[in-house]
Amino acid sequence: MSSTALRQPIEPAPRAQPTPALDIENLDVVYRTRGRDMQVLRGISFSIAPGESYGLVGESGCGKSTAALAALSALPRNGFVRGGSVRVAGQTLASLDATALRRLRAEQISMVYQDAGRALNPSLTIFRQMAEVFELLAQPADRAADLRALCTTMLNRVQISSPDRVLDAYPHQLSGGMLQRVIIAMALAKEPSLLVLDEPTTALDATVEAEVLDLVATLRREFSTAILFISHNIGVIERMCDRVGVLYAGSLVETGPTAQLLRRPMHPYTMRLLRCLPTPGRSKATARLDTIKGFLPPPGAIIPGCVFADRCDLADTICHTTPPPEHTIATHASRCHHWQRATEQPLTATETPIPTANHSHDIVLRGTNISKTFQIGTRSLHAVTDVSFSLREGETLGIVGESGSGKTTLARLLLGLLNPDPGSIIELAGQPAAGHAAARSQDQQKALQIVFQNPDSALNRSHTVRHLIGRALARLAGLSGATRTARLTELIHAVRLTDRHLGMRPRQLSGGLKQRVAIARAFAGNPKIVICDEPTSALDVSVQAAILNLLADLQARENTSYVFISHDLGVVRYLSDRIAVLYLGRIMEIGPAEAVFEGPHHPYTEALLSSIPTPFNESNTTQTTRIRLHGDIPSALNPPTGCVFHTRCPRKLGPICETTEPAPETINDHTIACHIPRNQLGKRP
């Protein structure tokens, strides 16, 4: 900051207040594709005071990243600023020549983006890449030893304990969390006046994300850097930002202090977005999730009135014809004609709970000691180890785990897409099922179907919706002719698609609609069990809500059992009756959903619960209740001895954890594998 203070701003500050770190005024950005200009930012204005943290939140395609790149004058080659201005530390970007812009980048602004692995040059060491930042500073440290010392200091500040090893490493030798720390260190090394963070933790696991977010929050105070924080995750924004702006279709529809905006939104879009979230306390048994009707307008759409009018229940004539002016109460502003009524809008979903499925005591799927070892060269990777569970008719078993927990491998084992290790037992309706799907009886094949994470991969792009579902009906339900057509129509309507969609191919459908086709296909043969492998993780929250509602409805109607796999505890909580927590291929804890959430918890579950940034989560505000895990998830190639969690466990007892694998202990149908006595385990406060 000292260098900033000495430099004279090129333009005088507009007000008597200190020069904002970032000041965006009426910014219009277009992308030119095939000779057509498409507007992606529509006159957005906001400014960030020195040291302030400002969040931009919105669903995919709303222009968040474009705003970030515009703030650094780094739009893609086909992106152009068509109007308005961007000022960084008082300097108007458009007026800078190449040298001045380079100097501004070298000394004043930094950016961190989502994929740390790609943001670093794969063929240079970390040291070489970090040193560049120092070499460009006003007083360059010209001796190698000085540079090295500077880099080491910086890595220490981002809590990297072995800076020498990291400095000599190439990016591919470090984990994602470590790389993101390195990037943050590089970004802060110049002590910038503005740091732009574009989805910085989106690619990280929950426990690692929590650690990185804490780090950013700490460093922000240390460096008194202004932050522009971009995220699709409202929980993360709430934790990190003083003020927030909500972007929708390239327009900043609402801005204000974070807590106030999220608790008392003044724009119908914000209101709806918050209601879509499966926040704690919501479950399929209590209430349907709210959804937003219709679709985001395509980029470049010409919108005469309010950008949200087509999807808004409050919209009337004026909304479709006149862009809404900004209505401001103190520092909270909304661009809505009916801002006073924003919170009054009717819910699209009724508060009536979804009728519960008829839980019987019939066990439809049972796994006993399921293990899977992959041979990688001469080494063994234990992806899944001794997993046992049972699933009753009409019930949802949620499976939660971070990357490397083996949750997807488990799904593929159950389906028979992978052969389990000898000794593993999978039983369908009491009958043992062969390891490979092709060796299972036709009834068993029919009984178990899946909804994959990514519908682009799961749906054959050469086939029409009619063929995709029709083929499944022919194979799994044995239908043909008119009965098949009738059942096809019925299925399509059950997943809220229309006959119009039958002739379309996947690429003509949005992500949410594609996932509906995949769900319809999974249900074609009236399966007893559907495995849902992260079915909503590629979708925006409003679309996610609709899919979760649909899954809950189908379950209630067909009495289907689900194995629901997700890394998102909120989503799992919404749909699950029972929850299993996986870590490094082992079940740490399994039991009724309430018991897993209320405790007593396995220490890992406890950490996981407190790491999830959920809006209105008490643990966001009360520092003391947060439990943080340190370090990265160990490799399944070389799992820790004893309890696999002992390397990161905040409540490790002692040598026993390192030597002896804890035996699972079951009390009231709630199983925990931990050496700590049950009555001393953590509970929800």
Added chain:
Amino acid sequence: MRARLIPMLAQRLGLALVTLLLLSMVVFAGAQLLPGNVGRAILGPLADPVAVAALNHKLGTDLPVPEQYWIWISHFVTGNMGISYTYRTPVAPFVIAALLNSLKLAAVAFVIVVPLSIAGGVYAAMHARTWIDKTISIAGLSMTVIPEFVSSIILILILGIWLRWLPITATAPRHADVLDQIDHLILPALPLVFILFGYIARMARAGTIDALDADYTRTATLKGLPPGVVIRRHVLRNALLPTITVVATQVGYLVGGLVIVETLFRYQGIGSLILTAARAKDFPMLEGGILTIGIVYVLVTMLADIALVMLNPRLRDGGR
């Protein structure tokens, strides 16, 4: 990191040996088994069966196939490629002399084409989608796909006969100095340059465009580095690594091209040696020539592979 380097090298070497072994079998099968009765093939359909049998016995072609192969390959590895049917003298000296001549020609072609095509590809990438890029790309594509004998004819007519810039014979007069020899090799090398230019330029362009669009390049730009440093340190380093492999695999095409160019220019290289042997059904000469080309190719690709691994830290760690 270092520790994994040795096994990696051993693995590459082992693979190369396996490839060569299989290659020798393919060549042997092609040259010795496909023609059927070798004696008949040499003496013609009207020859006396007794003479044919006698010749077969003399050549060893009446022995069981594995035994023939074993005799051939065990001699080959000691440098004994057999006796030429045509010249009745050992094959090896012919093959080695021809190989040296061919390497001279190939070297001239490489020296011209490698810098030119990489520069062309990188330049096109940095001006992607402009008319310069399109011109380089279309010209490169056209030059690459025209057979050597066609471009040779056109080049001889223009550069050799009309403009008289270059000598149209490849072999310099006896006692010519090195520069003169090179001068004679330029015209025959140009058709090869044409073929290679498009391939290498295309790869270099694609690699550069990928690197230019990569996140790490944006990181470098946003650090405030001058454009020259961004290009040299961050873009080219990553862009040109894959080009090394392409340059090496072009050795195969290059030698194929030599057959044509050497024939057309009457140059005593390995290509014209193979063609002459093929026309004369001189099978030991044919086998020796072809297997030698294969060895050169396998060696060059292996060296390129190793160079790539040494230069690329990610591959150096054993991942692939």
Added chain:
Amino acid sequence: MSEAALPVLIEPTAKPNERLRAALTAPMFVIGATILTIWIACAILGPSLVPYNPYADDLMNTLAPPSAAHWFGTDQIGRDIFSRVVVGARSILSVAPLATLLGTLVGTTLGLITGYFGGIIDTAISRLIEVLLALPLIIVALLALVALGPSNTTVIIVIGLIFAPLIARTVRAAVLTERELDYVAAAQLRGESSLHIMFVEILPNVMGPILVETTVRLGYAIFTVASLSFLGFGIQPPSADWGLAISENYELITGGYWWTVTFDAVAIASLVVAVNLIADGIQGAIE
């Protein structure tokens, strides 16, 4: 919340039809298609179009330079070169496409099988391809044609079979990517046969790369057939073939008889460039 990488450069998902139309009207594609159409017309209608019998010698009128009577001049035995160039399109445009077709059919099947099943067959074939790649294509063809004896049929078979593993390699790479996609797992889960999965599920999705590969290979086939003819192992005399004509006459150019080879050379060059411009256009439309 592993939201897919955020699109930085917003490219509206152009409808494939729109993209195809753009590719088919690109100037370079149009030029390529026009030249190819002309040569195809020559190949089909050639004999009825030309002013002279392309095989009739005229010993009174040998090596005549281009004139109003003989537009492209005459060759060593007085045959009209214009007629021979026009008719010459026929041999190369029948041998090369047939070889390509053979290579594509065999290669696609091989690529689907090796890519989908993997395992030992895959390893064996991959190794064989690597061995084959160690030798220049033209030398392998030469070796096989010496053994089998050159004729149009053997040229088609030899080039087709040499191309097959190369095409298989491209198809295999595409299949390997497709095999990992979940729709294949979904098909396995509804009990589809391997044959169904390979040909109904996967094949339509790899048609793009196959189409590009086929066009590119057609260019190579023309290149190779012409080169083999030049070496005397391809199309045999007295066919009016371009490569053959150059091989018969190229020694005359030092004597100033440039017309005996120039027109054939331009014919070959224009044909291969045309095919490759088309391939390039298709590739641009697909990727």
